Amino acid sequence: MTWLDKFKETFSIKKDKKQYLEGLKKSRDYLNSQLDDLFKPDKVMDDNWMDDILFALVSSDVSVETASKIIDLFKSELRKYNVSAADEAKNVLIQTLIDFYGDTPIDVMMALDNPTVILIVGVNGVGKTTSIAKLAFKYKSEGLNVGLVAADTFRAGAIDQLRLWSEKVNVKFYHGNYQEDPSSVLVSALRKSKEDQIDILLCDTAGRLTNKTNLMNELSKMFRVMDREISGAPHAIWLVLDATIGQNGINQAKQFIEATEVGGIILTKLDGSSKGGVVLSIKDQLGIKVLFVGLGEKEDDLKSFNPESYFLSLFGDSYD
Numbered sequence: 001m002t003w004l005d006k007f008k009e010t011f012s013i014k015k016d017k018k019q020y021l022e023g024l025k026k027s028r029d030y031l032n033s034q035l036d037d038l039f040k041p042d043k044v045m046d047d048n049w050m051d052d053i054l055f056a057l058v059s060s061d062v063s064v065e066t067a068s069k070i071i072d073l074f075k076s077e078l079r080k081y082n083v084s085a086a087d088e089a090k091n092v093l094i095q096t097l098i099d100f101y102g103d104t105p106i107d108v109m110m111a112l113d114n115p116t117v118i119l120i121v122g123v124n125g126v127g128k129t130t131s132i133a134k135l136a137f138k139y140k141s142e143g144l145n146v147g148l149v150a151a152d153t154f155r156a157g158a159i160d161q162l163r164l165w166s167e168k169v170n171v172k173f174y175h176g177n178y179q180e181d182p183s184s185v186l187v188s189a190l191r192k193s194k195e196d197q198i199d200i201l202l203c204d205t206a207g208r209l210t211n212k213t214n215l216m217n218e219l220s221k222m223f224r225v226m227d228r229e230i231s232g233a234p235h236a237i238w239l240v241l242d243a244t245i246g247q248n249g250i251n252q253a254k255q256f257i258e259a260t261e262v263g264g265i266i267l268t269k270l271d272g273s274s275k276g277g278v279v280l281s282i283k284d285q286l287g288i289k290v291l292f293v294g295l296g297e298k299e300d301d302l303k304s305f306n307p308e309s310y311f312l313s314l315f316g317d318s319y320d
């Protein structure tokens, strides 16, 4: 059994396989339309061929810089395994991408005797609130006592949107009033969540552009008051990025990383018109791992990010 066969076998028993394959269908179709010809048995694996593969990666939203590093690794893997037929090279490319990405860390270290508080940040419309609902669904089904905090008091309708999700997923909901200071909403939510013995508290925030200094100041204020209420809170800050905007997401993320301690990324809308390669640039250029991927709009459509499942699904013509 080769290394890739082993991955495929592991993947075939993963419970998320169906959703990964369905969610990444559009990206897979796109990538295969770029790559299929290149992996035909009669293709000559010369410099032009390598350039075409680099181009296919770049057109799938991998940055040029990251794609060049991947191509170097791919070349050395081809030499290592002595692969000289293009139809065998596809498996080597998949393996190269999995290796290049590396392992995924665990999402969050749970606080011992207090709620573990997670703050979700990101610009408008990327999928923060929906991802929170999906996380609530996931943690609840793992047996945790989950609470949601509506600290987006900026957008009319944001509180109700989260309330509806909390009812649907059946988890505790903490909120203040529209246009109330989000820090004060957080303080009272943190306080109540301790009384309610919540295990994990997911805090929704308003979509913000990082160049708006007042919004960034507001974020710093939130950190200060949260830590005062529960030491170490927020225990994690997760940035939500919309995969359909490709490389622009990297620039967006850089601004948040400068302003906050982003511990992980939730990459949403991979089932949309995303091309999927941005995962590689995120890891390479930001040094932050994708923890979860959004593969649809329903509460069960957020999956822990797993590089093997992801890259096999992205290429995987023969794995479904």
Ligand SMILES: Nc1nc2c(ncn2[C@@H]2O[C@H](COP(=O)(O)OP(=O)(O)OP(=O)(O)O)[C@@H](O)[C@H]2O)c(=O)[nH]1
Pocket: 122, 123, 124, 125, 126, 127, 128, 129, 130, 131, 152, 155, 158, 206, 207, 208, 268, 269, 270, 271, 272, 293, 294, 295, 296, 297, 301
């Ligand atoms: N297809 C798809 N749609 C998604 C996904 N995640 C979120 N959406 C949709 O994206 C839209 C915006 O999602 P929200 O969760 O409201 O985004 P938000 O970041 O909270 O937006 P603001 O509160 O306005 O900043 C909604 O229509 C969601 O259903 C996903 O993984 N796949």
Ligand SMILES: [Mg+2]
Pocket: 128, 129, 130, 152, 158, 204, 205, 207
């Ligand atoms: Mg929202």
